[in-house]
Amino acid sequence: MTTLRKTRPGRVAASPKPADESNRIVREAPAKLNLTLAVIRRRADGYHALHSVMVPLKLVDTVTVSPIETPSEPASTERRDSLALSGFEVPGTADNLVLRAIALARAAVASTWPGAPAEPPPLAAELLKRVPVAAGLGGGSSDAASAMDAALEAWDARLSIDRAMAVAAALGSDVPFFLACGAARISGRGEFVDPLPDLKGRQPAVLLVAPRVAVSTREVFQAFSRGARPIHAEAAQEVSERLAADMASGLRGVALLERAAELASSNDLLHATVAVVPTLVPFRRALARLLALPVGQSGSGPTCWTLYPSLTAARKAARVVEDALLAGMLPEIGHGLPFVAATTILTGPAAGTADTDTNAADKTASAADNDTSTANEAVEPGRDAGRSIRGHRVPRGRHNVDVSDSVEHDGR
Numbered sequence: 001m002t003t004l005r006k007t008r009p010g011r012v013a014a015s016p017k018p019a020d021e022s023n024r025i026v027r028e029a030p031a032k033l034n035l036t037l038a039v040i041r042r043r044a045d046g047y048h049a050l051h052s053v054m055v056p057l058k059l060v061d062t063v064t065v066s067p068i069e070t071p072s073e074p075a076s077t078e079r080r081d082s083l084a085l086s087g088f089e090v091p092g093t094a095d096n097l098v099l100r101a102i103a104l105a106r107a108a109v110a111s112t113w114p115g116a117p118a119e120p121p122p123l124a125a126e127l128l129k130r131v132p133v134a135a136g137l138g139g140g141s142s143d144a145a146s147a148m149d150a151a152l153e154a155w156d157a158r159l160s161i162d163r164a165m166a167v168a169a170a171l172g173s174d175v176p177f178f179l180a181c182g183a184a185r186i187s188g189r190g191e192f193v194d195p196l197p198d199l200k201g202r203q204p205a206v207l208l209v210a211p212r213v214a215v216s217t218r219e220v221f222q223a224f225s226r227g228a229r230p231i232h233a234e235a236a237q238e239v240s241e242r243l244a245a246d247m248a249s250g251l252r253g254v255a256l257l258e259r260a261a262e263l264a265s266s267n268d269l270l271h272a273t274v275a276v277v278p279t280l281v282p283f284r285r286a287l288a289r290l291l292a293l294p295v296g297q298s299g300s301g302p303t304c305w306t307l308y309p310s311l312t313a314a315r316k317a318a319r320v321v322e323d324a325l326l327a328g329m330l331p332e333i334g335h336g337l338p339f340v341a342a343t344t345i346l347t348g349p350a351a352g353t354a355d356t357d358t359n360a361a362d363k364t365a366s367a368a369d370n371d372t373s374t375a376n377e378a379v380e381p382g383r384d385a386g387r388s389i390r391g392h393r394v395p396r397g398r399h400n401v402d403v404s405d406s407v408e409h410d411g412r
């Protein structure tokens with residue numbers, strides 16, 4: 001497990017730090033969980049308007065960038081960015097969002113960069129994957145947001161929040177969430193990020209069970225468009241709006257646990273995902289029976305989630321699932337055994353007083369849960385991880401981050 005130490009706000013460095021690696025910029029890229037996901041309608045541009053409450057998790061990938069010094073070569077810098085991949089289920093490098101994020105960030109800052117007309121130098125990026133890919137956990141999008149932030153720091157370059165959010169939206173619908181990277185209400189196709197306060201008190205723990213079936217978000221939305229959708233069209237939206245409103249006024253973590261059943265059924269893509277991966281139906285059913293808890297789905301799936309009052313409880317559940325998988329008590333699905341992880345919701349810098357009002361019981365429990373090493377080696381990120389754009393903090397409480405230069409407002 002990597003040990004990380006915080007060097008200064010927003011910057012986390014691998015420890016021990018070799019002398020020749022002093023200019024490595026390290027960012028942690030958290031996974032996300034959709035607590036709710038309502039699909040409002042199909043937009044004219046083919047995307048779907050959403051309403052979702054999303055939270056970042058302590059399960060993280062790690063993105064590192066360092067400048068490559070090649071001043072004498074006039075060739076395109078974009079082609080000379082490199083990416084080294086390691087860790088869990090390494091995807092191919094060619095279309096990796098990390099490289100796209102660096103390229104788009106470079107294009108966005110090129111004209112105002114002090115070295116112009118020369119472009120910001122090429123970067124060597126490293127990506128350590130712990131978050132399963134194509135699983136509904138936003139891993140690739142989070143990597144992209146972290147790579148963008150790290151690249152800006154490596155170049156000592158700046159972007160306005162609006163410009164940064166526009167670049168993020170161009171990279172993918174989930175990327176703007178990861179620039180702000182706190183609990184948020186998401187709307188539009190994902191580009192409108194309304195930060196929400198962290199849950200008060202003890203943060204719920206989360207068990208993730210991700211069958212090893214890569215699910216294409218595009219295919220799931222296509223299935224939704226073809227009619228694989230819930231009978232009660234507005235039920236998820238109502239739950240999602242109520243959750244966002246309650247979190248805005250300071251919902252406690254324990255209160256979130258009490259509504260686990262309605263949250264678990266408030267993902268409008270459930271039907272569409274099982275239309276794409278029919279074996280998920282028996283798997284989810286067996287998992288719910290095994291854990292005796294409502295099982296939700298993050299994003300377009302296939303990751304299943306259940307909520308627990310403590311990381312200890314989630315870890316116990318993880319062992320139950322792992323034992324059941326080894327004993328063949330859960331239906332086979334995908335290639336190999338599913339990914340199983342116990343983690344917690346990632347909280348951030350105080351938004352108002354919502355995350356400082358902690359009662360005594362919560363404090364004790366939080367202290368007990370302070371060990372964040374999980375079955376899958378999720379690490380404790382610096383509290384600012386993924387949260388700052390160089391020189392511009394994405395303010396929590398900001399409403400409707402305006403990306404009007406890239407997306408039409410009526411698309412919400």
Ligand code: C5P
Nearest residue numbers: 046047048172173174189190217218221
């Ligand atoms: O934006 P991103 O590349 O992550 O989206 C992948 C695909 O998922 C899109 O091409 C689109 O088909 C679908 N999608 C959608 N509505 C959204 C987000 C994604 O239809 N809000």
